[in-house]
Amino acid sequence: MVSEMLKRDFGTQATRNERDSTDKAQEKRTSKSVKPPANKAQQTSNVSSNIPNFRSPYENSPSGLDESFSDIDTNIDFDDLLPEIGEFGCFQKILFSLMIPFCYISAYVYLSQIFMTLPAEHYYCFVHELKLIKSEEERKQLSIPKLKDGSYSRCEMYDTNYTAVYHATNRSQYINSSLPRIPCRDGYVFSQNEQFFTANIEFGWVCKNDFYATYAQMIFFLGSVVGCLGYGHFADHCGRLAALVSSSSLAFFGSLFTGMTKSFWSFAFTRLVVGASFDTCFTMIYILMLEYVGPKYRTFVANMSLAMFYSPFTMVIPWIAIYLHSWRSLALYGSIPLAFGLFSYCCLPESARWLVSRGKIDDAINILKKVAARNKRVVSKNYWKRFRESCELFYKEEFEGRNFTVCSIFKRRRLARYMVFMCLIWMIMSLLYDGHVRAASVLDKENVAVVFTIACATELPGDLLVIVTLDRFGRRWCAFTFTMLSGLFSLLGANLTNATSTLVAALAGRFFANVCYNIGLQWAAEVLPTVVRAQGISLIHTLGFAAMLLSPPVIYLSNLSLALMLNTLGALGILGGFICLFLPETLNEDLPQTLSDGNNFGKNQRMWHQPCCGQGKKRIVHVKHTWHEGSSLRTQSRGEFRSKKLHRLALVKPQKSNANAFIQTSRVPSVISQNTEVLERVQNLRPEDSVSKPK
Structure with a gap:
């Protein structure tokens, strides 16, 4: 079609008038055949009316494509809007400070499960028959074998008649390193000098049972895998703020119930629940912060939030554990600040980008207007109108586009x-x-x-x-x-x-x-x-x-x-x-x-x-x-290159003497390959028309 047009005689006025009349007839047929979309959502009922005609500005303008390009450039996305409403103003600084509690939540969820299952260092086998002997050293000499380095074994005891040993007049005669050895049978005696009373100590996850602590850690990360998959879908359908609140709730209630567990299986289940909240309870506030900050501040904000908030909390968690002294206290009292996440709806905005992707454009614009007001920036009504049109167009295209x-x-x-x-x-x-x-x-x-x-x-x-x-x-x-x-x-x-x-x-x-x-x-x-x-x-x-x-x-x-x-x-x-x-x-x-x-x-x-x-x-x-x-x-x-309007073209002025050069310099392959109105407009360009780059 394009090659046939270029072979025509562009110099005759009759041919030009004939082509114009043909174009107008085709345009009338097209306008009759186009129907508004079905009732998919209230926000998109008038999307078609917001899409400008790409050919009419060209045909009615003496300057060729200048007005059409100006129309294309009136589309505004978030990166265009942020400098107008403030890239890092008062609103963003408040939002940045609200990351502090969520950095604590992330640090607590990640590190608390490590301290709850810290391996004990000083312990030995408990012998029930010798428990009334007051001297700990004497009990060890009578029941615990020594290793090559001179220390007492932690997981073995002598196999002998301890009742006879206890009632003997001279117990020292029963001290014999050549006695047979057996694993601990009555439990363990842990040192009173342990800095932190862990679940390993309470449940006896040492020696032959020390793998329980490792299993508990692995189950935590199994919950993280499930949570990462589930919350990714949940956040896309219910919103970033809903995912943030629900994940914080999981971390809060999971930690509370962890402090009430009585067995390995109940402990593992509660850690699975807490693990499902890991990453999401911080990632969502992290995403919200980056979405409302201008591009030139994102690298700074992304790294400084970790350096200023997350790192100090990771340094504090060990000392909180030692101060509380018990893993149950750490689970119960350490989780109290997590309750802040339950009230996030009161102080955090929803993602405006997510609202646009769900067709809630009015809600997104209301939030962005509040951002502008907080930052004391004034944005014209015409600018908001153009932004709304861009959002409506994008929502329609994403709703109807191809899936990847x-x-x-x-x-x-x-x-x-x-x-x-x-x-x-x-x-x-x-x-x-x-x-x-x-x-x-x-x-x-x-x-x-x-x-x-x-x-x-x-x-x-x-x-x-x-x-x-x-x-x-x-x-x-x-x-x-x-x-x-x-x-x-x-x-x-x-x-x-x-x-x-x-x-x-x-x-x-x-x-x-x-x-x-x-x-x-x-x-x-x-x-x-x-x-x-x-x-x-x-x-x-x-x-x-x-x-x-x-x-x-x-x-x-x-x-x-x-x-x-x-x-x-x-x-x-x-x-x-x-x-x-x-x-x-x-x-x-x-x-x-x-x-x-x-x-x-x-x-x-x-x-x-x-x-x-x-x-x-x-x-x-x-x-x-x-x-x-x-x-x-x-x-x-x-979708891939679905947009008909937000492809901002920059066509090069063709040389009148070479028609093929006009097509080669003016077409953009990735756009022309699609059956779009942009293709139709480029195909109907005339060499004598003035083409200039958009300003």
């Missing part, structure tokens, strides 16, 4: 390879991070609280290091360097003989594990294309929790050898560092929007590509995207 699932990623070879590598990297980083967090409880069992506090203190400089280096050296080389350093320091600590040197090396490994963990998820979000980003991140995050199921068994290796545990963590760090080199760099790159973009992303980068030292790219010519998709309004992103 995470399975769509694996239909393209390169993108599927990226996804596999990202899953592996995130699983390794998650296991490495959680393993180092738990390792603090076994590195120095005599000073657990002190070591744990120092280890948690590494979170703060780690968050700051991410802010300084990530946008300077790029994601790939930062992830490679810090993950490798974490592995190398872990291997170094495993092969040192001095206990203090081993502790310092392990803490250095923890520090770099913090950094690479912060990089991992942001990197994955940038590599995945927009249309499957949310679902892809959900899958990667879920696999990360699944990997954390293995961290308690890794820490359990410390019962065999501390070096074995650190060597395992070191090997994971080395492996994860090498895999990082197979993912593309995203710094200073246009992030992929479609599956095709994702499949081609990074194709032009060499292995040594380094953003801060040079481009490191192959010398190939890229087709530059000349449109803006308005991705900040696409909260669910279930």
Whole structure:
């Protein structure tokens, strides 16, 4: 069709008039055939009327496409609106401060279950017949064998007649190290000097039963996997605020009932419930904060919220546990601040982007108007009207658009390879991070609280290091360097003989594990294309929790050898560092929007590509995207290039002498390939019309 038009004689007025009359007739037929959509939602009943005619501005304007482009550019998304209502004003600062209680909730949920099942260090077999002997040392000499290092065994006792030993006049004659040994049969005697009375002590999860504590930790992360999957669906359908409140409720009531449990199975069930709330109870407030903050403040806010709020709470939790002295008190009293999450509806706004994605555009605009009022910004009614039209258009397109699932990623070879590598990297980083967090409880069992506090203190400089280096050296080389350093320091600590040197090396490994963990998820979000980003991140995050199921068994290796545990963590760090080199760099790159973009992303980068030292790219010519998709309004992103209006084209003025050059320079393949009104308008362009870029 286009080629036939170009072969015509554009110089004759008769032909021009004939084409105009044909266009007008076609336009009348089209207007009769278009019907308004069915009653899908009240908010979208007038969407069709808000979509402007792309051809009429061109036909009625002497300046060609200038007015049509101006009409296209009147569409506003959230990134356009935020500078008008305030990017980091009073409203955002209040919202930022409201992250404090949720940072406590996240720190408490994550670390309390570690302290509740801390392994006891000083204990020995209880012998019922000798309980009336006042001297503890005498009881040990009569019943407990000694090890090679001179200490008493914790899990064995002598097999002898203890009734006769108790009633003997001279008990010292029964002290005999050659007696046969048996496992403890009457329970255990724990030291009164234990800093914290754990569930292991109360339920006797030591010696042959010490695996119960490991199982309880694994069940917690099993709940995290279930919660991550369930809340992802729940948040999309019921809202971010509903997910935040319900997850905080699970954490609150689950912790309360944990303090009332009487057996392993009841304890495990309550930890499963609390684990289901983990991550969601902080992720939702984290998302809300980033959605209402301007783009240039997001990196700062994302990392400073962790550095200023989360890190200090992780340092405080060990001392709260020691102050309360009992795991039941920690579960009951430590969970009281979690009740704040139940009242979130009173002080937190719903996600305006989510409201738009559900068609509740009036509610979203009311919230945004309150944001503008709080920030003392004035926005014109015309600006709100144009924003409403953009939201209505996007809602209609997302409602009627094609569906994409995470399975769509694996239909393209390169993108599927990226996804596999990202899953592996995130699983390794998650296991490495959680393993180092738990390792603090076994590195120095005599000073657990002190070591744990120092280890948690590494979170703060780690968050700051991410802010300084990530946008300077790029994601790939930062992830490679810090993950490798974490592995190398872990291997170094495993092969040192001095206990203090081993502790310092392990803490250095923890520090770099913090950094690479912060990089991992942001990197994955940038590599995945927009249309499957949310679902892809959900899958990667879920696999990360699944990997954390293995961290308690890794820490359990410390019962065999501390070096074995650190060597395992070191090997994971080395492996994860090498895999990082197979993912593309995203710094200073246009992030992929479609599956095709994702499949081609990074194709032009060499292995040594380094953003801060040079481009490191192959010398190939890229087709530059000349449109803006308005991705900040696409909260669910279930279509690929469905928008007919928010593709902001920048057509190049054609040369009148070459008709083919006009088509080659003016068409945008990704848009023209769709059967849209933009295609129809471009096909009807005349070479003599003036075409200019939008202002």
